[in-house]
Amino acid sequence: MTDIEIRPATLDxxxxxxxxxAELFAEDGLARDRLRDPDWPRDNNRAWCAGLIAAPDALVLVATEEGTVVGHLIGTFSPASSMWxxxxxxxxxxxxxxxxxxxxIGGRMVEDFIAWGKDRGAARLHVSAYTANSAAIRFYxxxxxxxxxxxxTLDVD
Structure with missing residues (x-):
C-alpha cells in the first residue's frame, strides 16, 4: 500500500x-433523496469547493495517493451568536x-476535524447522515x- 497523505486542500x-x-453526492445524496438535482455537482461543485478552500472558517482536507485525490473532508466553523x-x-x-x-483514511480525517473543531473552541461538533446509511452512522x-x-419528512407529490 502506498502512503496516503492527508492535508489541507489547495486550489491545485x-x-x-x-x-x-461529486462521487459522494451520487453515492449518498442522489441514492437517498429523490429531491436532489443530479446535475448540481456538474453545475456548482467546483465553485462550491473553491469557495470553501478560501473560506477562513472552513476545513477542507484531501487524502491523496501520489497526488491523486482519493478522499476528502469538509468542515465548517460557526462562532457563538445571539441564537447559539x-x-x-x-x-x-x-x-x-x-x-x-x-x-x-476516513478515520484519520475525522480525527483531524475533531482536533480542528476543538482547537477553534467549538463546544459541539455536528455531522448528519441519512438514516438509511447505517454504515455512516456506525462510522461516526x-x-x-x-x-x-x-x-x-413528508414528500407530498
Missing part, C-alpha cells in the same frame, strides 16, 4: 476534490473512494457522535 486539488465530492450560546463545527462532507475504504458513532435530533 480542485479538480480531484470536486470529483470526489457556544461555537459549533459541522462536518459537512466526507468521502473515501471505495477501493481505499477500510484503511483508516465510533468517534463519539451520538444522535441529537431526527429529521422527519
Amino acid at each position: 486539488d480542485l479538480d480531484g476534490l470536486s470529483h470526489d465530492s 450560546t457556544a461555537a459549533r463545527a459541522e462536518l459537512v462532507s466526507t468521502h473515501v473512494a471505495p477501493s481505499y475504504r477500510g484503511q483508516g 458513532q465510533r468517534f463519539g457522535f451520538v444522535p441529537l435530533s431526527i429529521e422527519l
Whole structure:
C-alpha cells in the first residue's frame, strides 16, 4: 500500500476534490433523496469547493495517493451568536473512494476535524447522515457522535 497523505486542500486539488465530492453526492445524496438535482455537482461543485478552500472558517482536507485525490473532508466553523450560546463545527462532507475504504483514511480525517473543531473552541461538533446509511452512522458513532435530533419528512407529490 502506498502512503496516503492527508492535508489541507489547495486550489491545485480542485479538480480531484470536486470529483470526489461529486462521487459522494451520487453515492449518498442522489441514492437517498429523490429531491436532489443530479446535475448540481456538474453545475456548482467546483465553485462550491473553491469557495470553501478560501473560506477562513472552513476545513477542507484531501487524502491523496501520489497526488491523486482519493478522499476528502469538509468542515465548517460557526462562532457563538445571539441564537447559539457556544461555537459549533459541522462536518459537512466526507468521502473515501471505495477501493481505499477500510484503511483508516476516513478515520484519520475525522480525527483531524475533531482536533480542528476543538482547537477553534467549538463546544459541539455536528455531522448528519441519512438514516438509511447505517454504515455512516456506525462510522461516526465510533468517534463519539451520538444522535441529537431526527429529521422527519413528508414528500407530498
